[in-house]
Amino acid sequence: MKNSLKKAISVLLCLMMVLTMGVIGVSAEEADFSVRTDCNGECEFYPTIIVPGLGQSNTWLADENGVLLTDDAGNYITSFPAYVQTDKLIKTLALPALKSLFTQSDAGLSEAAKQAVWDAFGHQACDENAMPSDRIVTEKYLQSTADTPDFGQTEVFGHVPFNLYDTKQPFDHMYYFAYSSFGNHLQLVDELYEFIQMVKAQTGHDKVNLVPLSQGGTLFSGLIEYYPEVVNELHKIILVVPALDGSTIIGDAFNGRFSIDDPDFLYNGFLENLGLLDEFTARLIEVALRILPDEVIMKVVNAALSTLVEDVMTTSTNMWVLCPSADYPTAAEKYLSTPERAEIRRQTDIYYQTQLHAKDNILNLVENGVQVFCFCEYNTPMIDVGATWNTQNADFIIQTDSTSMxxxxxxxxxxLPEDYVQKNTYCSDPTHNHISPDRVVDASAGLLPDQTFYFDGQRHDLTALNDIILKLALNLIECDDIKDVYSLPEFPQFNIGRITSNVRIYMNQVKELDTAGMSAAEIAEKDAAVAEAEALLDTTTGEHGEAEACEARLIDVLVRAGEMEAPAAEKDPTMFRKLSLWLYENYGTNGFSEMYSMTAKNMFKK
Ligand SMILES: [Zn+2]
Ligand SMILES: [Zn+2]
Structure with missing residues (x-):
């Protein structure tokens, strides 16, 4: 009786698992290898697989039985990058924070910070075999984007909005390889190889295009190293800001080189340079940090960072693939020398060799007729958490050396210096000028000088908001018109970064405006603003500032028509800037409580 009850419960649990997973398409369901296209492999389009970047896949948190967790509103809970339970967080931090405030010392606050980081990120830690937790469930799309249910299409096009453009490429020839960013690298490369086989079978074509984005570039690197035979199954590779030699953010973090463990930087510069806060907020926080002595703040910062790096990130081989090859040997020595981490080390050593072979492997593809293109973004300083953040050109997330090969x-x-001569490391055509008009880039030193496109001032994480990049990628996917950076004048080697997503959105809103109550002049301005936006979106080259001006004009029309509130002016940061700088000048990085005694001492001196 007891046994049959157990059996019934386990059957029920299994059923629940299958049902829940079926809903979001993450089932253990076998991939379908039968032909699904009408062309049967005979059309002009190559099936194209997008291999997305960090965090660009839905990964859900499940309980120990594999049942997906939901929040109060019934939505699945994302596992990436963290799972923050506010109630638990407050419970963990409140008392130690209060005690530390009253005693002006570290009364358990750094320990609590460790706990809080573990509570939020601990599920991402991999085991001794470098395998991720079963509690992380990836929402996979084992069918083309055309066949993917709405929730999946929203996710895919949210990251890569090809649907906004006139695409010739049929969506039953478009695929998205979803994966967990904290997963096991070798396993994910195996899955990618299998995925390519599935796409070939479903479309009937014998070759595919790959579009690896950012972290996806590391899976591509692994693919061509571990599966050299895949060369015969690839038509074209379009690398979009690929992390081919990692990111120095990870290189710095895995070598213990943080900028923010230097209090002088933390209290004066870090937050404004971060690129994510306006100066008002940044300076306000900078001043507020002084509520505790600097020693306490530094202890808390270091405790949180060490938990995140030691206990979580350095257990994941798919994080290690983001460590630049130059930083790997010392980092591996630091974090992967214990017997418990021997298997992780074995696997990351394999990827280290992959990094060292990356250029040769890519040249081998080219020699075998695979077309390889690369997009690189530059002139946005690296996010400033790593100590080397300002030592080389970057796109905010990855140093350009990595994304440009x-x-x-x-x-x-x-x-570049006035007398700089291009290196021609990889370009053999003496008539080619690979120095950018702004004299920042020498493309001739990159692996594929004639197939690499550069975007000045484009931020890595905002790549999908740049219409030029999307249009260029689509052109490359759809046809073979572009052989190199000289093929089409509308897509030159050196281009600009721009954000046009809002221009498109506001333009459509302005078009919809009811003109009934408008004056002739207002209607004329509305039409002119739309015409300007349409003209801008028709271009694939341009000037910095055009998109911003166009967006501001559309907003103005919407505000006048009462369809939108006037954007709030940025708060004047002067007061907090002055205060923060004055505090730093007079009291260094000390907390408020320490200032009193400093002032008292000074008074007695006088
Ligand atoms: Zn076809
Ligand atoms: Zn050249």
């Missing part, structure tokens, strides 16, 4: 750059805000 070795091109030579002046640093952000600088230009």
């Amino acid at each position: 070795g091109a030579y750059f002046a640093n952000c805000g600088e230009t």
Whole structure:
């Protein structure tokens, strides 16, 4: 009786698992290898697989039985990057924070910070075999984007909005390889290889295009190293800001080189340079930090960072693939030398070799007729958490050396010397000028000088908001018109970064405006603003500032028509800037409580 009850419960649990997973398409369901297209592999389009970047896949949190967790509103809970339970967080931090405030010392606050980081990120830690937790369930799309249910299409096009453009590429020839960013690298590469086989079978074509984005570039690197035979199954590779040699953010973090463990930087510069806060907020926080002595703040910062790096990130081989090859040997020595981490080390050593072979492997593809293109973004300083953040050109997330496969750059805000001569490391055509008009880039030093496109001032994480990049990628996917950076004048080697997503949205809103109550002049302005936006969106080259001006004009029309509130002016940061700088100048990085005694001492001196 007891046994049959147990059996019934386990059957029920299994059923629940299958049902829940079926709903979001993450089932253990076998991939379908039968032909699904009408063309049967005979059309002009190559099936194209997008291999997305960090965090660009839905990964859900499940309980120990594999049942997906839901929040109070009934939505699945994302596992990436963290699972923050506010109630638990407050419970963990409140008392130690209060005690530390009253005693002006570390009364358990750094320990609590460790706990809080573990509570939020601990599920991402991998085991001794470098395998991720079963509690992380990836929402996979084992069918083309055309066949993917709405929730999946929303997710895919949210990251790569090809649906906004006139695409010739049929969506039953478009696929999205979803994966967990904290997963096991070798396993994910195996899955990618299997996915390619599935796409070939479903479309009937014998070759595919790959579009690896950012972290996806590391899976591509692994693919061509571990499966060299895949060369015969690839038509074209379009690398979009690929992390081919990692990111120095990870290189710095895994070598213990943080900028923010230097209090002088933390209290004066870090937050404004971060690029994510306006100065008012940044300076306000900078001042507020002084509520505790600097020693306490530094202890808390270090405790949180060490938990995140030691206990979580360095257990994931798919995080290690983001460590630049130059930083790997020391980092591996630091974090992967214990017997418990031997298996992780074995696997990351394999990827280290992959990094060292990456250029040769890519040249081998080209020699075998695979077309390889690359997009690189530059002139946005690296996010400033790592100590080397301002030592080379970057796109905010990845140093340009990695995304350009070795091109030579002046640093952000600088230009190449007057007498600089292009290196021609990889370009053999003496008539080619690979120095950017702004004299920042020498593309001839990159692996594929004639197939790499550069975007000045484009931020890595905002790539999908740049219409030029999307249009260029689509052109490359749909046809073979572009052989190199000289093929089409509308897509030159050196282009600009721009954000046009809002221009498109506001333009459509302005078009919909009811003109009944408008004056002739207002209608004329409305039409002119739309015409300007349409003209802008028709271009694939341009000037910095055009998109911003166009967006501001559309907003103005919407505000006048009462369809939108006037954007709030940025708060004047002067007061907090002055205060923060004054505090730093007079009291260094000390907390308020320490200032009193400093002032008292000074008074007695006088
Ligand atoms: Zn076809
Ligand atoms: Zn060239």
